[in-house]
Amino acid sequence: MYKTVLVPIDMAHLAEGKANVTLAASYGAQGSKIILLNVVEDIPNWAAVDLPAGLLHKSVEATKAELTAIAKASGMHMDVDVRTGHSYDTILDVAKESNVDLIIIASHRPGLQDYFLGSTAAKVVRHANCSVLVVR
Template identity: 40%
Template sequence: MYTNILVPIALDDEDDRAAKAIATAKGLASDGARITLLHVVDAVPSYAISYIPDDILAATRKGIDAEMTRLAAGIGAISEVIDGHSGRSILDYAKEHGNDLIVIASHRPGMQTLLLGSTATHVVRHAECAVHVLR
């Protein structure tokens, strides 16, 4: 089984994909495995940032941190919240932290992505470790 598992979490999911990904990671983990829940905060486009009050951005980040901490505490995992482009940031994090498995949920794709969501597709194509995709 796997000893260092990364589970990217999209907090905007409607189908409880995060819970399914966490359960899958726990099932694939060996005894004593490290599970990290990762949320990537995409940058607000420069044309929109001036319209968003700073206190809203800070409150949103605080809420994300709190929810990730809650999810991780429920399974004895580690939570991380980072800024960046989701696909690239997931791959960079996995490489930097020596993850041997990424468990990622894929959203319901449109015609442009056909089988997988764009983030999941990017992770599958470029990961240097095993990737388990949930549909």
């Protein structure tokens, strides 16, 4: 059993994320810490100029509220973390900061670009310093 489990959730694939929350509860030890994480991609400066002020902040707050609702619906205490940045780098940073033993991450059917660049799940698997469970 694991003491600290990180569950990165892609808000575009919420059903898979909710399933991974349930899975995390079964992999966690009694009194384990489960962290729900979403990474909101940074908006490049050249694009941010044309967007309404506060858009990124509103997106982060809305995502945090949605993750908090998922955590509450699970019936377990879970930490909720929403950050901005690049997905795989941020997932690895949070895992290191929180001394995570297990990352449970969803993997989607790869598109052509994934064969050239690699998916977020693949990058996390290659670079994580802890166990990673990839759920398809």
